[in-house]
Amino acid sequence: MKTSITTSATRAPDRSRHWHEAIASAYFPLDLRFRDADRFSGDLTTWQFGDVSISRLTSDALQYHRLPHHFRAAREEEFLVTVPAKAEVFFSQCGKDIKCPPGGFFLERSSEPYQFSHAEPADMWVLKVEADALAGRMRAPDRFCTLQFEANNGAGGLFTDMLHLLPARFDGMTQEARVTVGRQLVDLLVLAIKADDRVLTSGNSTVRGAHLARIEAYMRANLQDFRLDPERIARACGISTRYLHELFRDTGQTVRSWIRDQRLMACREALEDPGNFQTAAEIAYRWGFGDQTQFSRVFKAEFGMPPGEFREKVRAGQRDGAGPVLS
Numbered sequence: 001m002k003t004s005i006t007t008s009a010t011r012a013p014d015r016s017r018h019w020h021e022a023i024a025s026a027y028f029p030l031d032l033r034f035r036d037a038d039r040f041s042g043d044l045t046t047w048q049f050g051d052v053s054i055s056r057l058t059s060d061a062l063q064y065h066r067l068p069h070h071f072r073a074a075r076e077e078e079f080l081v082t083v084p085a086k087a088e089v090f091f092s093q094c095g096k097d098i099k100c101p102p103g104g105f106f107l108e109r110s111s112e113p114y115q116f117s118h119a120e121p122a123d124m125w126v127l128k129v130e131a132d133a134l135a136g137r138m139r140a141p142d143r144f145c146t147l148q149f150e151a152n153n154g155a156g157g158l159f160t161d162m163l164h165l166l167p168a169r170f171d172g173m174t175q176e177a178r179v180t181v182g183r184q185l186v187d188l189l190v191l192a193i194k195a196d197d198r199v200l201t202s203g204n205s206t207v208r209g210a211h212l213a214r215i216e217a218y219m220r221a222n223l224q225d226f227r228l229d230p231e232r233i234a235r236a237c238g239i240s241t242r243y244l245h246e247l248f249r250d251t252g253q254t255v256r257s258w259i260r261d262q263r264l265m266a267c268r269e270a271l272e273d274p275g276n277f278q279t280a281a282e283i284a285y286r287w288g289f290g291d292q293t294q295f296s297r298v299f300k301a302e303f304g305m306p307p308g309e310f311r312e313k314v315r316a317g318q319r320d321g322a323g324p325v326l327s
């Protein structure tokens with residue numbers, strides 16, 4: 001699905017309301033403060049790639065405020081990844097401020113108040129992704145809000161290159177291809193974030209953070225192994241089982257619950273994939289669930305419906321071209 005919104009055909013007295021509605025539809029509700037509401041000019045185009053969206057936003061100077069009343073009724077947390085192409089952007093959240101010029105990108109959480117502004121006409125690209133999709137690929141992604149990342153080189157350059165390229169290819173893609181490349185874009189985003197040295201040292205200490213990052217990488221690489229358990233993980237990573245459990249206490253999860261959640265996210269992605277023709281039981285087995293009854297029970301507890309019903313509801317939304325229609 002592709003949508004385009006512009007103020008050029010909107011009467012001057014209606015422009016601020018029109019832009020409020022456009023922003024809420026593309027991202028989520030925000031309070032907007034205009035320098036000159038009647039003369040404001042803005043264009044917004046959004047492309048949907050499965051569960052993620054890419055948008056390009058050009059507009060005159062503006063302030064955006066995310067306030068507590070905006071997210072009290074929100075059903076799920078989302079992240080916005082903003083990549084300025086023109087003009088410096090100011091962002092403030094959780095008591096931390098950054099100024100991000102073109103050549104960088106940063107993350108914003110939907111579940112915390114923030115201020116976002118640019119004093120000059122701006123051109124920016126924005127990726128919207130569910131928090132679960134990031135959390136399934138990296139621990140506590142909210143740690144990295146208000147950090148500025150490199151958008152021109154390395155993995156960050158690949159991420160932004162793909163961000164710019166995909167909209168031009170959108171019309172020639174099948175729905176299946178859009179879902180797939182949307183996931184690949186999130187994978188590139190995670191690579192770009194993890195490539196930053198600050199990510200490794202953002203835990204309680206450099207040593208503990210390094211251990212935890214190495215452990216999580218090993219666990220993700222071996223999720224399909226039925227034998228994956230704390231003893232095997234500790235042995236493979238050269239630490240004691242006791243120390244492994246101590247490290248995970250810092251994250252608020254147990255080792256086993258982390259493994260279960262990662263496997264559930266992998267199964268969910270496989271069930272959402274229109275190109276995956278495995279049965280739900282085969283998917284569960286592939287990702288380390290040996291008991292189909294237990295898998296169905298924990299999947300329903302996590303996502304609100306059994307695996308088969310989840311797949312049918314997602315596929316129905318994909319056939320309609322609107323993406324997932326889950327409640």
